[in-house]
Amino acid sequence: MSKKRVVIAGMGFGGLRAAKALAGSGFELLLVDRNNYHLFQPLLYQVATAGLEEEEIAYPLRGLVRGWKDTTFLLAEIIGINVADRTIRTDSEVISYDYLIIAAGSRTNYFGMDSVAKNAFDLKRLDQAEDLRNQILFMFERAERESDVRRREALLTFVIVGGGPTGVEFAGALRELIVYVLSKDHPTIASSETRIIIVEAANSLLTAMPDDLREYARLKLISMGVEVMLESKVIGATEESVQLFGGTTIGTHTLLWSAGVAAADLAGAIPGIERGGAGRIVVQPDLTIPGHPNVMVIGDMACCLTNGAPLPMMAPVASQQGEYAAQSIVARERGASLPAFRYRDKGAMATIGKSSAVAVTGGFKFRGYIAWLAWLLLHLFYLVGFRNRVVVMMNWTYAYWFQERQVRIITSKNRRSVRS
Amino acid sequence: MSKKRVVIAGMGFGGLRAAKALAGSGFELLLVDRNNYHLFQPLLYQVATAGLEEEEIAYPLRGLVRGWKDTTFLLAEIIGINVADRTIRTDSEVISYDYLIIAAGSRTNYFGMDSVAKNAFDLKRLDQAEDLRNQILFMFERAERESDVRRREALLTFVIVGGGPTGVEFAGALRELIVYVLSKDHPTIASSETRIIIVEAANSLLTAMPDDLREYARLKLISMGVEVMLESKVIGATEESVQLFGGTTIGTHTLLWSAGVAAADLAGAIPGIERGGAGRIVVQPDLTIPGHPNVMVIGDMACCLTNGAPLPMMAPVASQQGEYAAQSIVARERGASLPAFRYRDKGAMATIGKSSAVAVTGGFKFRGYIAWLAWLLLHLFYLVGFRNRVVVMMNWTYAYWFQERQVRIITSKNRRSVRS
Numbered sequence: 073m074s075k076k077r078v079v080i081a082g083m084g085f086g087g088l089r090a091a092k093a094l095a096g097s098g099f100e101l102l103l104v105d106r107n108n109y110h111l112f113q114p115l116l117y118q119v120a121t122a123g124l125e126e127e128e129i130a131y132p133l134r135g136l137v138r139g140w141k142d143t144t145f146l147l148a149e150i151i152g153i154n155v156a157d158r159t160i161r162t163d164s165e166v167i168s169y170d171y172l173i174i175a176a177g178s179r180t181n182y183f184g185m186d187s188v189a190k191n192a193f194d195l196k197r198l199d200q201a202e203d204l205r206n207q208i209l210f211m212f213e214r215a216e217r218e219s220d221v222r223r224r225e226a227l228l229t230f231v232i233v234g235g236g237p238t239g240v241e242f243a244g245a246l247r248e249l250i251v252y253v254l255s256k257d258h259p260t261i262a263s264s265e266t267r268i269i270i271v272e273a274a275n276s277l278l279t280a281m282p283d284d285l286r287e288y289a290r291l292k293l294i295s296m297g298v299e300v301m302l303e304s305k306v307i308g309a310t311e312e313s314v315q316l317f318g319g320t321t322i323g324t325h326t327l328l329w330s331a332g333v334a335a336a337d338l339a340g341a342i343p344g345i346e347r348g349g350a351g352r353i354v355v356q357p358d359l360t361i362p363g364h365p366n367v368m369v370i371g372d373m374a375c376c377l378t379n380g381a382p383l384p385m386m387a388p389v390a391s392q393q394g395e396y397a398a399q400s401i402v403a404r405e406r407g408a409s410l411p412a413f414r415y416r417d418k419g420a421m422a423t424i425g426k427s428s429a430v431a432v433t434g435g436f437k438f439r440g441y442i443a444w445l446a447w448l449l450l451h452l453f454y455l456v457g458f459r460n461r462v463v464v465m466m467n468w469t470y471a472y473w474f475q476e477r478q479v480r481i482i483t484s485k486n487r488r489s490v491r492s
Numbered sequence: 493m494s495k496k497r498v499v500i501a502g503m504g505f506g507g508l509r510a511a512k513a514l515a516g517s518g519f520e521l522l523l524v525d526r527n528n529y530h531l532f533q534p535l536l537y538q539v540a541t542a543g544l545e546e547e548e549i550a551y552p553l554r555g556l557v558r559g560w561k562d563t564t565f566l567l568a569e570i571i572g573i574n575v576a577d578r579t580i581r582t583d584s585e586v587i588s589y590d591y592l593i594i595a596a597g598s599r600t601n602y603f604g605m606d607s608v609a610k611n612a613f614d615l616k617r618l619d620q621a622e623d624l625r626n627q628i629l630f631m632f633e634r635a636e637r638e639s640d641v642r643r644r645e646a647l648l649t650f651v652i653v654g655g656g657p658t659g660v661e662f663a664g665a666l667r668e669l670i671v672y673v674l675s676k677d678h679p680t681i682a683s684s685e686t687r688i689i690i691v692e693a694a695n696s697l698l699t700a701m702p703d704d705l706r707e708y709a710r711l712k713l714i715s716m717g718v719e720v721m722l723e724s725k726v727i728g729a730t731e732e733s734v735q736l737f738g739g740t741t742i743g744t745h746t747l748l749w750s751a752g753v754a755a756a757d758l759a760g761a762i763p764g765i766e767r768g769g770a771g772r773i774v775v776q777p778d779l780t781i782p783g784h785p786n787v788m789v790i791g792d793m794a795c796c797l798t799n800g801a802p803l804p805m806m807a808p809v810a811s812q813q814g815e816y817a818a819q820s821i822v823a824r825e826r827g828a829s830l831p832a833f834r835y836r837d838k839g840a841m842a843t844i845g846k847s848s849a850v851a852v853t854g855g856f857k858f859r860g861y862i863a864w865l866a867w868l869l870l871h872l873f874y875l876v877g878f879r880n881r882v883v884v885m886m887n888w889t890y891a892y893w894f895q896e897r898q899v900r901i902i903t904s905k906n907r908r909s910v911r912s
Contacts, residue, residue, distance in 0.1 A: 108629065109901040127545045130901045134677035147633040147902075164637060199903060209528065213567040217584060257554035463883065481529040481550045482567075483619060 075100040076170040078401060079160060081150050083110050083133055085387040086371030087175035089394030095140040097402055106149045108133055111198060112455055117238060119201035121245040122480040123471055126198050128464050131456040153342045155364045171366045173397050178372035178385055181332035181350060191309040192329035195238060206482050207326055212258050226323030228266040231314050233306050234331030235272030237422040240289060242328060243270050243298045244425040253477050269299040271306055280420050285430040288439050292424045333385055335373045348375030348382060357412030359397055368397045383415055423447045495520040496590035498821060499580060501570050503530050503553055505807040506791030507595035509814030515560040517822055526569045528553055531618060532875055537658060539621035541665040542900040543891055546618050548884050551876040573762045575784045591786045593817050598792035598805055601752035601770060611729040612749035615658060626902050627746055632678050646743030648686040651734050653726050654751030655692030657842040660709060662748060663690050663718045664845040673897050689719040691726055700840050705850040708859050712844045753805055755793045768795035768802060777832030779817055788817045803835055843867045
């Protein structure tokens with residue numbers, strides 16, 4: 073009897089965890105991703121702020137699965153899923169499956185604002201982080217030669233839409249890049265000439281955090297020199313400005329959008345399934361699609377209702393669902409079944425700057441140095457691959473002691489494509 | 493009295509050396525480059541073979557010049573030089589100088605073969621190294637899914653034109669990447685299915701080396717599985733093949749051209765000066781342009797005749813000329829002058845593979861492990877920046893002991909642009 077084939081679509085946190093748990097458990101495993109690496113997305117903002125190199129947060133998938141039994145990796149874009157035929161279609165072939173785990177993650181959601189989509193930077197992919205890094209460095213180069221006061225101000229203004237972890241962490245890291253590094257690289261530009269503005273629609277930053285930690289983060293950012301605009305909504309953008317609801321316009325060439333995500337486009341490529349908010353696929357309590365017990369959706373793509381609300385789109389949810397999906401398939405093959413998926417909330421954390429972070433776990437709240445240290449160790453722990461950890465640790469140590477960042481090169485190919 | 497302004501056009505090995513020597517010696521220094529980093533070109537082939545990350549061989553120029561007195565860096569493309577007016581023109585402004593050092597290096601020379609220029613990969617710039625790395629990795633991904641024997645062979649054939657140091661070092665490093673890493677990443681592709689072919693027009697590799705070292709390099713490469721075709725000339729290429737003089741056609745999607753360089757285009761932007769072979773600017777024995785004692789040309793751009801032949805286009809020549817140019821300007825300001833530039837040939841070296849290299853210096857010849865160790869230490873020594881050295885050393889140690897390469901990620905932006 074030939075082995076049953078499990079196809080996992082997407083090698084993010086969810087897909088990777090499912091693959092690890094299923095490898096060697098009697099299935100033929102086919103892992104599909106459009107990139108040949110697993111991306112450690114939570115640290116993308118450090119690539120964008122010249123703190124880490126791209127390769128340090130991207131781990132080659134073939135290297136990971138090398139020793140795994142009956143496991144194949146396929147570099148391909150999935151363009152259709154046919155749950156009736158039990159096949160997926162890639163850009164080059166059609167592949168059948170016995171079990172399918174859909175884990176293609178999310179894309180940025182501009183909520184239909186085309187002018188923002190066209191002019192904003194984005195922080196979901198590796199090349200986007202590189203683009204943003206090039207942009208930041210290039211704006212300082214341009215500002216050096218700009219004599220018009222207003223235009224110079226716009227070049228040195230950086231607007232971040234969204235006060236979630238990405239926005240907060242990016243803002244803090246950018247501020248430190250400017251104060252410790254760029255102001256020394258550019259003696260004619262004072263740190264005080266630059267502006268970093270977080271624009272957040274809600275009435276606080278980090279809405280997943282307890283009140284006092286939100287406030288701590290806000291005050292800490294302000295003390296670092298970051299402007300925080302709460303209850304403010306972006307309604308449009310041009311190459312040189314961003315418009316807020318109420319009439320305010322801010323001159324900037326660098327607008328980072330981190331205010332919304334939606335399920336990856338693949339969610340729309342499965343005919344006849346129900347989709348919830350942000351285009352996520354509505355799943356049953358066991359993460360399967362109604363009527364198709366051999367198809368599971370996990371991570372950002374899954375709309376998994378818990379106490380009436382969908383689970384948040386974040387790595388821990390994806391990882392736990394990946395583990396569950398794997399166990400569930402193994403159980404089903406033995407004629408058993410698992411109880412419904414239950415998310416174990418282990419807490420949340422966000423780093424704000426050097427020696428400063430907020431964290432909450434199991435009812436305990438931390439902030440400042442201790443939270444920062446916890447953030448650091450946890451991220452190192454979860455980074456895939458021995459060498460990555462060592463190099464990242466080295467970079468961080470170097471940055472910490474020498475207040476220097478190595479990676480501030482403008483890669484020429486992109487400099488040309490940077491808007492000017 | 494205001495300080496005299498020295499403009500240095502180009503921050504390669506020559507320009508950087510001149511800048512270092514002139515900093516703090518009473519001039520106003522303006523350093524111009526179109527990139528914001530100094531590139532350690534001799535190690536580009538290691539980026540292309542997934543051994544080093546881009547940032548490890550690119551050092552931010554602003555970081556370098558930070559502490560230097562009266563020194564400014566300008567990120568700009570120089571598009572014209574007017575030696576009569578004593579000005580240079582960039583894409584954004586006109587800058588006057590008292591002294592000018594032209595050090596813009598070289599570009600690849602396809603000798604008018606448009607089909608090769610269009611289809612070949614090139615290894616002069618950082619983005620080209622990344623493109624080539626993406627291409628190599630992507631060819632293995634495609635070969636996995638290719639059932640047609642002939643097409644699969646073409647995907648797995650890599651042709652290198654030019655048997656100089658770049659061609660030899662790239663061929664050896666690519667072979668090791670395939671044998672130690674890619675053949676494990678792709679269990680369905682045997683190393684023996686892949687072909688690496690060096691095509692060289694002369695009757696030996698490494699023509700700057702003594703006879704026995706050339707032969708050692710050739711035999712070593714062959715023992716590693718690299719094919720060496722001597723006295724063979726490329727006359728054309730398509731996306732899927734390369735044509736040799738005599739009628740042979742080799743199926744390949746990956747053609748690296750390392751068979752010729754010419755002076756950078758800037759050499760053509762100075763009206764009324766004499767140019768020699770490969771478009772290099774003919775200089776006097778003191779490296780100045782005839783009639784313009786305040787303009788010096790150094791490095792690959794300079795045609796500096798020594799014993800009737802122009803000096804080779806290589807880093808040591810550029811560095812020594814940079815040092816000379818700086819001293820010469822200082823001397824002139826004191827009313828003195830230097831004797832003619834004299835190149836001190838300190839030897840040459842090329843690495844072939846793990847624990848194997850050839851080197852010649854001061855009449856002594858080395859090969860094998862001792863030459864390889866010397867190559868390694870010398871390259872580490874010349875790498876700019878403490879941190880670069882440490883990280884490069886770490887990468888090399890890791891690759892040596894674990895026979896693994898970390899950087900084998902296909903950056904998505906480029907994968908799409910890779911020819912397919």
